[in-house]
Amino acid sequence: MRTTIFFLCFVMFFACKADKPVSVSNKSGNLKPDYGDMLIEGSIGDASNLIPFLASDSASHQVADLVYNGLVKYDENLRIVGDLAESFTVSKDGMKIVFKLRKGVKWHDGKELTADDCEFTYKLITNPETPTPYSGDFVMVKNAYAKDKYTFVVEYKEPFAPAISSWGVSIVPKHLLEGQDVTKSPLQRSPIGTGPFIFKSWQQGEKIELKYNDEYFEGRPYLNGVVFRVIPDMATMFLELKSENVDFSALTPVQYERQANTKKITEKFNKYKYLAFAYTYFGFNLKKDLFKDVRVRKAIAYAIDKKEIIKGVLLGLGEEATGPYKPDMEWYNGNVERYEFNPEYAKKLLAEAGYEDRDGDGVLEKNGKPLRFTVLTNQGNDARIKTAEIIQRRLKNVGIDMKILVLEWAAFIKEFVSKRRFDALILGWTIPQDPDLFDIWHSSKMDARGLNHYSYSNPEVDRLLELGRKTVDKEKRRKIYFKVQEILADDVPCVFLYVPYALPVVHKRFRGVSPMPAGIAYNKYKWGVPRIEQKY
Amino acid sequence: MFYYLSRRIIAMIPVLFGITLISFFIINLAPGEPTDMQVELNPRITPEIIEKLRKHYDLDKPIHVRYIKWLKNLATLDFGKSLTPDGRNVMDKIKERIPLTITINLISMFIIIIFSIPLGVFVSTHRGTIRERLTTMLSFFFYSIPSFWLAIVLIMVFGVYLGWLPVSGLKSLHYGSLSSVQKFFDLAKHLLLPILVASVGGIAAFSRYVSSNFDDVIKQEYILLARAKGIPERVILKKHALKNALIPVITILGLSVPGLISGSVIFESIFALPGMGQLLYQSVMARDYPTIMGMLVITSFLTLIGNLLADIGYMIADPRIKYR
Helix, strand or coil, X not given: CCCCCCCXXXXXXXXXXXXXCECCCCCCCCCCXXXXXXXXXXXXXXXXCCCHHHCCXXXXXXXXXHHCXXXXXXXXXXXXXXXXXXXXXXXXXXXXXXXXXXXXXXXXXXXXXXXXXXXXXXXXXXXXXXXXXXXXXHCCEEEXXXXXXXXXXXXXXXXXXXXXXXXXXXXXXXXXXXXXXXXXXXXXXXXXXXXXXXXXXXXXXXXXXXXXXXXXXXXXXXXXXEEEXXXXXXXXXXXXXXXXXXXXXXXXXXXXXXXHHCHHHHCCEEECCEECCEEEEEEECCCCHHHCCHHHHHHHHHHCCHXXXXXXXXXXXXXXXXXXXXXXXXXXXXXXXXXXXXXXHHHHHHHHCCCECCCCCCCCEECCEECEEEEEEECCCHHHHHHHXXXXXXHHHCCXXXXXXXXXXXXXXXXXXXXXXXXXXXXXXXXXXXXXXXXXXXXXHCCCCCCCCCCCCCHHHHHHHHHHHHCCCHHHHHHHHHHHHHHHHHHCCEEEEEEEEECEEEECCCECCXXXXXXXXXXXXXXXXXXXXXCC | CHHHHHHHHHHHHHHHHHHHHHHHHHHHHCCCCHHHHHHCCCCCCCHHXXXXXXXXXXXXXXXXXXXXXXXXXXXXXXXXXXXCCCCCEHHHHHHCCHHHHHHHHHHHHHHHHHHHHHHHHHHHHCCCCHHHHHHHHHHHHHHHCCHHHHHHHHHXXXXXXXXXXCCCCCCCCCHHHCCXXXXXXXXXXXXXXXXXXXXXXXXXXXXXXXXHHHHHHHCCHHHHXXXXXXXXXXXXXXXXXHHHHCHHHHHHHHHCHHHHHHHHHHHHHHCCCCCHHHHHHHHHHCCCHHHHHHHHHHHHHHHHHHHHHHHHXXXXXXXXXXXX
């Protein structure tokens, strides 16, 4: 699925930067790929449902991406381009989009794809009976209809800039789903799409096999097939990689930096590294008296050494975050207050705010109240726990006593984060391709269901976020989000800590793998292997 | 005895009922719902979507209503539908996974018995010798080794460096094109290490039980009498001592069923085997109540059966034990 989903993520897959890959030159670098061979991809979890908008897990979407197409997709530079749509036009006021479909696109069962399928997909997703977490993408749609066989028109209630990207949603076949209960459809287990690969078989908990689509509208893929193997354990995954039973997988920083530097791996695999679409932050609960003073928040920001965290936790495989975008995005504004590590200045700010250590116990006080709080984070994410420990030591140096509490995920979110029962927390967000930040930073999202966990409220930011959603012009939009980043950096509702690298490896026999801001998986269907190197 | 057995079997029904009642409520007490795992922290989710999903999964109904509904379905052996996005029948999900887990556990149980009994007797009858000390030391060693660590080391040695065995998984990629004999060997190769890992700790532990029971039995007066009568030592050990020493072991075997299934969680994850352990773990993480309940019912049923078999085994091993 190529829509902008932004989930809190534990697993970052294949998110990328046009950074130089750490690839080793190919012995036979000039060989051209030929038809044949298979790609064996390792996946931590099994897919759940192959009608993509019924599933929210990355394993299902990885498979569905190769089987289905959307009307549009993100290209390698994160620009929206037509996919099933040959072209599309957005009206000047941003309230109407017209998609012109490619002609002659065939479903895997031989029927032709038409605008009726698009209309049907829209109706299915927005049908109250369909249990999908994606219907929220389409609440702003006033009307969506097939104008003729190859023209699909969408009208919006008001201008909505993120709208176009939501049409990356996989289009499903009307002739196979109409009049049926989608939750009982066999397509959930054996999908029929328009994509470069055709579904072949699914062994539960074991593997999913796809074979090439000879009639794909961009031409048949070089590869004969793709196999997704379920390997739940990261250590086992690495050993499978080492024995060349898996061709493509993501690594942890330790595996990438230490274990994958052996000759056995580097001879056979190309290692890539790109900035992941995710950041980790240290967030304040602004409802707490302790953090109401911006000087205290700034002092904490100055007392934290981000470089140290990246080095200690990610083995250097990450970059400092300064805002809610990653540094290689066009929306990223690097010209904001960066809070370089400066404990002396942190102490000065705390003194200005009225904190001093009267009883000599090493912890600052104000009006008899010590500067003491608890930071929460979730179990199972070692990087966050280590980050907390490093920050704890740095804060102690400036006279702040921070305790760490690690909680099981569901309890953490349900009982603490959603109920705002916390002082501070260490968590992460995934970064969407569309710059819209409304759901996390707008003051209307402060209620328990909302994601403004910090209870951050700034009328200027609210205004800019509302404006940003309605502004279709890219330059104007960029200016708006640049300003938002400046204000966020000054207000410090959270300390943006780091953006980790995604660290995939791909077997060397595959050609056509080229790291771009969109990652490496964006053109997976174009990878191929020269005949003499083909394995399967 | 027939009376006793039928009474035991009838008594299993309220026990099973009690287990489902308690587990159903405890599982639902855990923070987080199945829908949370799909929608939590996703900004595109409106409250309406959450309500829609909750309604779809019946989560908007009070817990006792859901329990009674679940119980009604259970009466027809229907475990309901999974609350994960796949929405499949729980029975189907379990059915495709249960043979693998049961096979691995039965084989490893068999191996444990085959090896631990002679080993235990050996240790007990050779007390004080170097061979005994070495064996005891080794069994402590294997008992203490965490199975996930042993699994990874074995994979590294036999899978990666020597390349004799596959690293993980259940079948080779070309499994479909093999003849049935080749298929059998392919499966056997894939299952060799998992069964080894599942057995090693058990052999170590059970041989300890056997040897300590054997120590007790050998001190009994009837053994002394047998010796005084001049019966050959070999016959004494085999016929008189061993049988009595095995009685407590039967109980432990009967009780070890749930342990075996929970042990499957670990090695099935490491060896990427699509068995019950893996499904149980995933279901717990996803708060997939019906699947968890389905597996609990099956596991508790197996445990109760295990206990019953242990009691029957008792009667066979010791004719003095009579149940009424």
